[in-house]
Amino acid sequence: MDESKRQLWEERFEEQVNSGMTVDAWCTQKQLSKYTYYYWKQRIRKEKTESIEKNTATPLFAKLEMPTASDERITKAGLIIRWRGFELILSDHNDIALATQFIRQLSQT
Template sequence: MKITTAITNVKRDIQLQEWSEQIKAQQESGMTVTAFCAQNGISPKTYYYHLRKIRECCLESKPAIVPVAVPRPNSDIRIEKNGLQISLPADISADTLLELVHELC
């Protein structure tokens, strides 16, 4: 029984790959699905069936978790008014910044 399951899975994967290529070709062709299907002898119903199967397969696969490093801001906050320049650290609290802006204005 395991050989039959393996063969079935391989056939399904090959079919998904072939239809993925067809769908990519349609998208790159610039034609509508109806026109592409007519030109290639494919029923639009069959096209959409396989498109749905490909989407379902993509949803079933587990997403990869990729760590992302978020850069810390290294530039200071600069405020200029009437020739006066003030540089503040980027991690200044919002309350302190708000108080300073109110004092300047």
């Protein structure tokens, strides 16, 4: 995509949001087709999404391991999650929500 065109439309999107007007009213005032507006909005959003996907080299999953019998904490822990130097020990097998939140937070770092 032509960089100048992308920049122009991103400026227009920002101007529309800052105007406080609806897209229809803003496009009418600027003598632009709302269909053109939405076309460019979708095209730029798709380009950004594809760029992010290409730059995401590592998966956003963490390896979950059940503690081994040799781990001295086996009697206390039902699940131990180790990832990037962090460790989460769950004694309640049903606390999946906490584990999910933990993994989401770590994947954003």
